[in-house]
Amino acid sequence: MSSRLTLVELRNEIAETLAEWEKAYDLPDVCVALGLEHGTEEEAFSSKRAYVRTCTKTKNLSELVELGEKLLERYPELEKLENMIARFKTQYGGVDGEFKNLIFSADGPKPELVLTDALNNTIEIVKNAELCLAYNLSIGSSGLLWIDLVKWWADTNQLKVSDKNTDRSLYKRLIKSLTSKPEIHFFQTYFRCYYDTLGTSLPALIPQVYLHYGPKSVRELSGEKRLMRQRMDFLMLLPNNQRIVIEIDGKQHYSSSNGSSSPKKYSEMVAEDRKLRLTGYEVYRFGGYELTEDEKDKSQSGKLIHDFFERLFKKHKITSRP
Secondary structure (H helix, E strand, C coil), X not given: CCCCCCHHHHHHHHHHHHHHHCCCCCHHHHHHHCCCCCCCHHHHHHCHHHHHHHHCCCCCHHHHHHHHHHHHHHCCCCHHHHHHHHXXXXXXXXXXXXXXXXXXXXXXXXXXXXXXXXXXCEEXXXXXXHHXXXXXXXXXXXXCEHHHHHHHHHHHHCCCCCCHHHHHHHHHHHHHCCCCHHHHXXXXXXXXXXXXXXXXXXXXXXXXXXXXXXXXXXXXXXXXXXCCCCEEEEEEEECCCEEEEEEEECHHHCECCCCCECHHHHHHHHHHHHHHHHCCCEEEEEEHHHHCCCHHHHHHHHHHHHHHHHHXXXXXXXXXXX
């Protein structure tokens, strides 16, 4: 069994890599391009390795892993660094592969997706693009927070992030994509319980996600250009590549159109769950009956939702930040 990867070990290997591949006079500019703090050429000439260790001293382990993955793309044959990244993913779980395409909150007919570039794992919405949202920014080691989504929404629609109406308009747009009362109740309860408590640390609860989830799914297409439509009721992207899928099951998940039970539908559903779990996702299902909107049971279902997120956030160490 491999030993646990340490922050010092990875920082030293990153310093070794940059010292080996870059000239001292180029190092400050390279560090800036990689998103690092930088010093002067004189400091780099003194010791390239010490220079890089100083530039990375404020980075946590997850951020160093993200930096290591950039170096693997930039330089060839970094076997030792590649093995370190693999050790990190084995230790801490999470999903293997960059999250490239987040298409969600369809307000109308489903988007139709086509794989346009299998090599680079690129998809295109060929129909109903105007009825859904597509988050097109990179998602780092901290996952996707509600504030990140608000900033993207503000920039996309030329709004002010500081304006509370911007926040509310995004919330209302996401609500519009929900088609069942249990889903709406789940979404509203989440924000009621955690919007004020977690503030800028609040993870985004993303509804109605059409997801193309990384390099593994491309291989599973076996050369097909058409994508299977993977829709999820809710998705959360938490730190360290932890991805949470939440499904709210109505009758359509296990019964045919005439209301009779359908073993075939149930089998298809659990088969998809297995695929997601094997690629590193956590999958949680709620029965629509659990989330009834009946007034006398509403407080009970609200407690159920609150207790679920309390345990989920404790598991993934999600806390409010000052």
